Amino acid sequence: MTFAAPGLSFVGSLSKKSSSYSTGVDTATGTGCGPGTSGTASVNNKITTAGTDCNVPPVPPATNPAVCASATTKLHYAYDTSAGLASHGVASIVASLSKGIKLDDNGNKVTGAVTADGTSRVVGGACGSGIGFSIAGATNVTGLSYSLLLCLVGDTGTGTTGTFLTDYLASAGGNTGITIASGVYGGASSLTFTKV
Numbered sequence: 001m002t003f004a005a006p007g008l009s010f011v012g013s014l015s016k017k018s019s020s021y022s023t024g025v026d027t028a029t030g031t032g033c034g035p036g037t038s039g040t041a042s043v044n045n046k047i048t049t050a051g052t053d054c055n056v057p058p059v060p061p062a063t064n065p066a067v068c069a070s071a072t073t074k075l076h077y078a079y080d081t082s083a084g085l086a087s088h089g090v091a092s093i094v095a096s097l098s099k100g101i102k103l104d105d106n107g108n109k110v111t112g113a114v115t116a117d118g119t120s121r122v123v124g125g126a127c128g129s130g131i132g133f134s135i136a137g138a139t140n141v142t143g144l145s146y147s148l149l150l151c152l153v154g155d156t157g158t159g160t161t162g163t164f165l166t167d168y169l170a171s172a173g174g175n176t177g178i179t180i181a182s183g184v185y186g187g188a189s190s191l192t193f194t195k196v
Contacts, residue, residue, distance in 0.1 A: 113139065114135055131164060
């Protein structure tokens with residue numbers, strides 16, 4: 001997962017654009033339902049997140065991201081704050097993947113539905129010492145459902161340690177020396193197809 005440049009940070013960044021884009025490129029493997037036992041999900045999607053317009057004060061005003069203090073008439077949309085991943089991550093995934101996520105079940109092309117009810121943020125738990133997202137739902141194949149777990153376990157960027165959850169929590173807690181440019185999927189990430 002590559003975050004919009006320069007990356008995810010406590011303070012965030014400013015842009016003249018009202019949205020920012022993160023891209024996820026990975027392949028998850030798991031159990032399939034057809035002949036053989038493999039399934040893959042090629043996750044190559046752009047996730048769009050609306051920026052916070054610093055020129056429109058929220059109620060209460062203290063909820064504006066810290067970077068808004070540096071806003072100008074040209075650069076006034078705040079994006080990629082650490083807090084934003086927690087508050088907007090699921091909604092951004094659901095909106096960006098409203099046409100579904102492309103999956104592969106033993107060579108068969110499958111499109112999985114992405115809904116708010118089937119998408120959640122995972123901190124620890126199934127992701128162990130990572131953080132990630134769980135997406136599950138029906139597919140375009142009658143009677144076939146899927147469950148995809150994407151765990152961010154590693155990271156790169158300024159001041160990072162290589163462990164996404166550690167750096168994310170430090171950044172969200174106020175460490176302004178960390179900017180996470182990208183997160184690395186791995187750990188317990190998996191894809192499971194179920195035939196009902």
